[in-house]
Amino acid sequence: MNQQTTVEDVLVKIREHPVFRTLVPMEAGIGWPVPIRRNGSVYLCIPTFGLQRAMGDHPVLIYPPFATITVSWPNLVVVEYVNLRWKELWSEEEFAKPAGTFPHPEIASLTLAQYNEMRTQLLKYFDSMLDASIDETGMGEFRKVLSKMMEPPLLPYYRKLFPKYYDYFIPQDSVSNL
Numbered sequence: 001m002n003q004q005t006t007v008e009d010v011l012v013k014i015r016e017h018p019v020f021r022t023l024v025p026m027e028a029g030i031g032w033p034v035p036i037r038r039n040g041s042v043y044l045c046i047p048t049f050g051l052q053r054a055m056g057d058h059p060v061l062i063y064p065p066f067a068t069i070t071v072s073w074p075n076l077v078v079v080e081y082v083n084l085r086w087k088e089l090w091s092e093e094e095f096a097k098p099a100g101t102f103p104h105p106e107i108a109s110l111t112l113a114q115y116n117e118m119r120t121q122l123l124k125y126f127d128s129m130l131d132a133s134i135d136e137t138g139m140g141e142f143r144k145v146l147s148k149m150m151e152p153p154l155l156p157y158y159r160k161l162f163p164k165y166y167d168y169f170i171p172q173d174s175v176s177n178l
Contacts, residue, residue: 005074007033007044007126014046014069019078024048024067031065031154032122032146034162035073035129042073042130045080047161049154050095051102059101064094064157073130089160100153107148122149143169 011030014020031047050063070080085095107115125142128134134142147170150158159166 005076006123007130008120008123010044010071010076011046011123013076014071017069017076017078019081020069023081023083024069025050027051027053028066029062031158032150033126034158034165035126036070043070043079044073044130045070045162047158049099049157052098059103061098062100062102062151062153063097064090064099065154065161066095068161084161090157098153099157100151102151104152106152118145118149121145146170 011033014030027050028048029051031049034045034047036043036045046069047065048067048069049065052061052063054060064084066084068080068082068084069078070082071078084090085092103110103115107118110118122142122145125134125138125145128138129142150170155166155170
């Protein structure tokens with residue numbers, strides 16, 4: 001892996017990219033990325049989803065993913081933008097109504113510092129996956145942290161977008177408590 005490129009950096013820098021700035025609303029959320037290997041190259045597919053910021057005591061509302069942006073790794077060239085509304089993977093009614101809220105119960109008791117620490121840990125696991133340095137122990141830890149950090153209302157949408165990935169890392173039988 002290019003030592004200067006981290007997944008955390010990508011998730012910050014993608015907002016500055018002209019494709020993102022043109023096609024993705026400023027208030028959109030950025031989902032957990034999905035590494036993709038194709039023809040000997042590595043890519044990172046980044047889902048974006050709608051969210052409505054918290055007002056007063058109300059939680060943040062999250063909406064289904066509406067687009068994905070795929071970048072090559074580690075040079076971050078955008079190779080694909082997919083408008084999920086155009087693909088009609090779910091109905092317009094689903095896009096219009098909240099899928100759930102953030103934070104979800106599994107992480108609601110975390111302090112902001114604890115949440116940020118867990119997020120950073122998860123993103124470092126992504127880095128290890130991308131540079132192929134993760135071992136079986138690390139892969140098990142990655143699964144645990146991804147399962148905990150994953151927004152349960154978004155998981156069915158992510159499964160539809162990336163079925164093999166999520167069936168492998170968050171098997172159906174492991175989500176009974178999500």
